[in-house]
Amino acid sequence: MSSRRDFMGMALGGFTALGGIGALMAMKKTWDPLPSVKAAGFTTIDLKDAQENVLVTEKWRGKPIFVLKQSKEMVEKAKKSDELKRLINIGDEYYMVAVGLCTHLGCIPGYDSSKQGFLCACHGGQYDGTAMVTKAPPPRGLDIPPFKIDGTKLVLGEEGPEYKKMLADGTTMKV
Amino acid sequence: MNKELKILGIVAAFTLVLYWGVEPFAHSQMHKHVEGHNFVYDGTADIEEASKDKKEAKKKFWSEVKEIAKLKGDPVAGEATFAMCAGCHMDGATNMGGVTPPSLDHAGAIYDKNFLIALIKDPAMATNVDHKYPNGTMSHPMGSITTMVNTPQDIANVVAYLKAKKAGEVTPKEAFKEACGRCHANRYGKLTQLGEIPKTKSNIKTGQDIDRMKYDQKVATEQNALADYLGKLPPDLSIIYRARSEHFLETLVENPQSQLPGTAMPRTGLNKEGYEKVVEYLAETGDPSAPARAMAGPWVLGFFLLFTILAYLWKQSQWRDLH
Amino acid sequence: MAHFEKAKSLNEWLDQRIGINTLKKVMQSEYWIPKNINFLWAMGMVLAATFGILLVSGIFLLMYYNPSTDLAFDSVNYTIMTEVGYGWLWRHIHGVGASLVFLIIYIHMFTGIYYGSYKKGRELIWISGMLLFVLFSAEAFSGYMLPWGQMSYWAGMVITNLFSGGSLHADGLVEWIRGDYVPAQAFLSRFFMLHVLLMPLAIIGAIVFHFGTLRLPHVNNQDGKEIDFEESARLWKEGTTESRRKSEVIPFSPVFLSKDVFVMGVYFILFFYLVFYHFEFAMDPVNFDPANGLKTPTHIYPEWYFLWSYEILRPFPTDPGLVAFAIAQVIFFTLPFLDMSPNVAPANKRGAFHIWFWLMLIDMLVLTFMGKLPPEGIWSTIGLVAAITFFVLWISLPIITKLEKKL
Numbered sequence: 066m067s068s069r070r071d072f073m074g075m076a077l078g079g080f081t082a083l084g085g086i087g088a089l090m091a092m093k094k095t096w097d098p099l100p101s102v103k104a105a106g107f108t109t110i111d112l113k114d115a116q117e118n119v120l121v122t123e124k125w126r127g128k129p130i131f132v133l134k135q136s137k138e139m140v141e142k143a144k145k146s147d148e149l150k151r152l153i154n155i156g157d158e159y160y161m162v163a164v165g166l167c168t169h170l171g172c173i174p175g176y177d178s179s180k181q182g183f184l185c186a187c188h189g190g191q192y193d194g195t196a197m198v199t200k201a202p203p204p205r206g207l208d209i210p211p212f213k214i215d216g217t218k219l220v221l222g223e224e225g226p227e228y229k230k231m232l233a234d235g236t237t238m239k240v
Numbered sequence: 241m242n243k244e245l246k247i248l249g250i251v252a253a254f255t256l257v258l259y260w261g262v263e264p265f266a267h268s269q270m271h272k273h274v275e276g277h278n279f280v281y282d283g284t285a286d287i288e289e290a291s292k293d294k295k296e297a298k299k300k301f302w303s304e305v306k307e308i309a310k311l312k313g314d315p316v317a318g319e320a321t322f323a324m325c326a327g328c329h330m331d332g333a334t335n336m337g338g339v340t341p342p343s344l345d346h347a348g349a350i351y352d353k354n355f356l357i358a359l360i361k362d363p364a365m366a367t368n369v370d371h372k373y374p375n376g377t378m379s380h381p382m383g384s385i386t387t388m389v390n391t392p393q394d395i396a397n398v399v400a401y402l403k404a405k406k407a408g409e410v411t412p413k414e415a416f417k418e419a420c421g422r423c424h425a426n427r428y429g430k431l432t433q434l435g436e437i438p439k440t441k442s443n444i445k446t447g448q449d450i451d452r453m454k455y456d457q458k459v460a461t462e463q464n465a466l467a468d469y470l471g472k473l474p475p476d477l478s479i480i481y482r483a484r485s486e487h488f489l490e491t492l493v494e495n496p497q498s499q500l501p502g503t504a505m506p507r508t509g510l511n512k513e514g515y516e517k518v519v520e521y522l523a524e525t526g527d528p529s530a531p532a533r534a535m536a537g538p539w540v541l542g543f544f545l546l547f548t549i550l551a552y553l554w555k556q557s558q559w560r561d562l563h
Numbered sequence: 564m565a566h567f568e569k570a571k572s573l574n575e576w577l578d579q580r581i582g583i584n585t586l587k588k589v590m591q592s593e594y595w596i597p598k599n600i601n602f603l604w605a606m607g608m609v610l611a612a613t614f615g616i617l618l619v620s621g622i623f624l625l626m627y628y629n630p631s632t633d634l635a636f637d638s639v640n641y642t643i644m645t646e647v648g649y650g651w652l653w654r655h656i657h658g659v660g661a662s663l664v665f666l667i668i669y670i671h672m673f674t675g676i677y678y679g680s681y682k683k684g685r686e687l688i689w690i691s692g693m694l695l696f697v698l699f700s701a702e703a704f705s706g707y708m709l710p711w712g713q714m715s716y717w718a719g720m721v722i723t724n725l726f727s728g729g730s731l732h733a734d735g736l737v738e739w740i741r742g743d744y745v746p747a748q749a750f751l752s753r754f755f756m757l758h759v760l761l762m763p764l765a766i767i768g769a770i771v772f773h774f775g776t777l778r779l780p781h782v783n784n785q786d787g788k789e790i791d792f793e794e795s796a797r798l799w800k801e802g803t804t805e806s807r808r809k810s811e812v813i814p815f816s817p818v819f820l821s822k823d824v825f826v827m828g829v830y831f832i833l834f835f836y837l838v839f840y841h842f843e844f845a846m847d848p849v850n851f852d853p854a855n856g857l858k859t860p861t862h863i864y865p866e867w868y869f870l871w872s873y874e875i876l877r878p879f880p881t882d883p884g885l886v887a888f889a890i891a892q893v894i895f896f897t898l899p900f901l902d903m904s905p906n907v908a909p910a911n912k913r914g915a916f917h918i919w920f921w922l923m924l925i926d927m928l929v930l931t932f933m934g935k936l937p938p939e940g941i942w943s944t945i946g947l948v949a950a951i952t953f954f955v956l957w958i959s960l961p962i963i964t965k966l967e968k969k970l
Contacts, residue, residue, distance in 0.1 A: 073550070073554040074817060074821075076554075077553075077554050077824070080546065080547060084543050084547065091648075091649040092623065092649075095623050095626070095647055095653070096626075099647065100646055122444065123444055244601045247601055251603075251670060254928070255666065257928065258928060258931065259844070261932040262867040262870065262931060262932065263844050269936050269942075270861075270862050270936070270937060479851050480851075482846075482851040483848050483849070484848065485848070526851075529644060529651035529652075532651065533651070533840075536652070537840060540835050540838075541832065544828060544832045547828050547831070548832060551821070551824045552825050555821040555824070555825045558818045559821070561804050561807065562598060562807065562813065562818070563808060
């Protein structure tokens with residue numbers, strides 16, 4: 066029949082689809098994390114009381130955060146293997162701070178202070194004291210969370226200059 | 241076509257009558273009528289509703305307030321006298337006789353001058369809760385002010401000082417905290433009777449947040465004291481903006497007795513500007529989507545207007561040759 | 564296994580497997596609708612669209628609603644209204660939609676009554692439609708519990724108490740329905756389940772049934788005329804302008820649908836005007852006070868669409884009131900059998916029935932008004948008279964229709 070008939074039907078269909086896209090955008094926003102979830106994404110941890118070679122676990126955005134104060138011997142080891150850049154330096158002290166989830170499939174590795182290394186029980190991945198991977202399958206060392214140094218404290222979730230440098234030189238990936 | 245419009249007219253008429261009957265008409269019959277006073281505090285309503293034995297006392301009280309309002313206050317002298325007020329109305333004040341004395345940082349800006357005069361002269365009378373203090377104003381938590389600031393000139397001076405120095409810009413939230421927040425929480429605004437809820441952190445090993453528990457206990461203690469003093473815990477005002485009409489809120493704030501006879505709620509004496517600030521805050525926590533609605537509304541309606549026009553053209557093209 | 568040729572197009576591929584061409588014919592191009600109709604015939608599709616909107620908005624509310632007596636109120640009024648992106652929009656759409664769906668249901672019902680669309684083979688259309696009305700009522704009531712405000716709580720208290728049966732004192736039944744002595748956690752959880760699962764499933768089933776009942780008797784038309792659908796369909800399929808003018812029917816899609824969509828467009832303008840600028844009517848202020856089992860609100864009343872039957876309950880003493888209320892709930896189901904007239908015709912051609920129709924409509928309107936007003940003085944009297952009139956009208960229906968002349 067007349068082409069006008071089909072044309073109007075298609076014009077209406079197209080316009081309705083436009084409205085549908087608008088509705089989908091609203092629906093997408095409804096799925097977004099809530100503002101209160103995002104606002105809770107900042108955690109302050111104090112490194113002052115950390116002891117050498119004793120693993121401390123904190124929590125940030127629901128994930129475990131490993132804090133490991135390095136002993137002199139560990140720092141020397143890190144220097145040799147060129148992994149000092151993975152550590153956070155405050156005053157004379159060096160700290161390993163990382164998200165405690167294996168970069169393979171997200172299990173939590175356990176720390177053995179006598180071996181000064183991590184073992185992930187799920188698939189046998191291993192990391193050294195700077196949380197650098199030493200045995201596959203994990204593709205890389207544990208990720209370092211965004212941090213800002215504030216005296217002896219770290220604000221996790223904020224990106225300070227030291228963290229930005231780590232991102233820039235590829236020491237860690239964005240979490 | 242004409243027939244369809246006629247039918248539409250009948251359907252629309254019935255729908256509108258139905259709406260009128262169950263909304264505006266029903267509500268006009270359900271709620272008692274209370275006159276507003278446009279935030280003038282001269283005791284008219286108090287005298288009108290007072291019982292016979294109290295009428296004369298109220299008349300006398302409010303005419304004396306009127307006389308004091310005519311005096312010229314000296315803010316400098318008032319500042320010295322205000323030191324007596326600051327003994328209780330200070331930062332970090334704690335509960336005294338049931339309620340924590342409110343901050344007066346913006347008292348000059350948000351409260352009415354006549355009301356402030358009346359309040360200093362006799363707190364129970366001014367706030368229209370004298371029925372709660374059969375033994376006299378001295379048993380009111382602020383009753384002792386009547387022995388400390390008691391000459392008309394002193395009162396005029398203090399009020400002049402408040403109006404001159406304790407005014408300035410006030411945010412909607414500050415207005416709410418100072419005028420309402422000592423008795424009413426607003427949990428959607430993260431306010432308790434003790435002010436802003438502090439940020440605390442739970443212990444990583446036990447999941448317990450002891451600082452928060454201590455704070456909650458302090459709030460509970462404060463709420464118990466308030467409930468003992470007022471007979472019940474005043475309601476949280478987070479969404480009172482949706483639960484009551486604007487007219488109800490305005491007349492309640494002017495004179496709580498008018499809407500809730502016998503209530504323990506004291507008059508707060510807000511002036512028009514102060515009231516508007518408070519309502520602005522209540523709207524923020526009670527109806528937060530208003531700006532988003534205003535933004536999206538025209539777009540959605542525009543969409544359906546165009547949709548309907550296109551649908552009409554489609555219908556016309558489909559039905560053109562049918563008759 | 565049947566023999567399958569290699570398909571040359573997606574359409575053919577689908578046709579071989581699910582008979583899509585037949586499906587299209589049955590559902591669209593050869594589903595015949597009379598030409599002689601007005602916009603009131605579009606209310607069915609308007610209802611289907613409104614149900615769709617309620618379903619979609621409900622899904623997004625469901626993602627953040629928390630069916631616990633401690634958290635329900637704030638999950639609706641704080642999380643959804645303040646935190647969730649466009650949460651307010653879904654809630655306002657859901658609230659306004661719940662009110663408008665009943666407005667359209669009533670228009671749809673009274674259209675059917677006016678044009679006699681429940682007679683002579685169309686009885687099941689009416690009965691399945693009434694079943695939908697009851698299911699939507701249950702859906703609306705269970706949904707009203709969820710925000711757990713003062714009106715939710717006290718409506719739950721009062722309506723479940725109806726099941727005590729007055730002097731029968733079936734308090735055990737009431738407690739069984741609530742799962743507690745008062746409406747509490749068990750009550751909220753089970754009404755949540757009813758609202759988001761069982762009732763919607765039943766409604767979808769009943770909608771399919773309702774559509775099914777339309778198929779053989781066909782849709783009625785403005786004059787109640789008996790149409791030779793086969794002859795008219797043949798004329799339409801001939802395809803010339805001349806034959807199509809002569810045909811008394813049109814295919815559902817695209818011809819009838821184009822009118823439906825236009826009516827829907829007008830309806831959506833009203834719908835979204837209410838959503839953005841006038842939603843208060845659908846969200847009672849009293850329900851913005853959290854549920855409090857120790858304080859009944861000064862005025863309690865159901866949503867507007869239940870007011871007429873609520874008012875039939877109210878003016879009588881407890882037991883007769885409950886009986887009257889129970890009869891009012893089911894009396895509309897019997898309409899096809901109480902109407903004894905042989906005529907399928909619009910009311911204006913049916914003499915006394917015409918007067919009956921308008922009296923019934925006005926009586927229900929009066930009942931609705933009185934149902935919300937405080938039951939005092941003159942309002943009580945008017946309510947009582949209107950409630951009695953309601954029953955007098957139903958008793959007189961078989962008599963006046965029996966006396967009706969055959970047209």
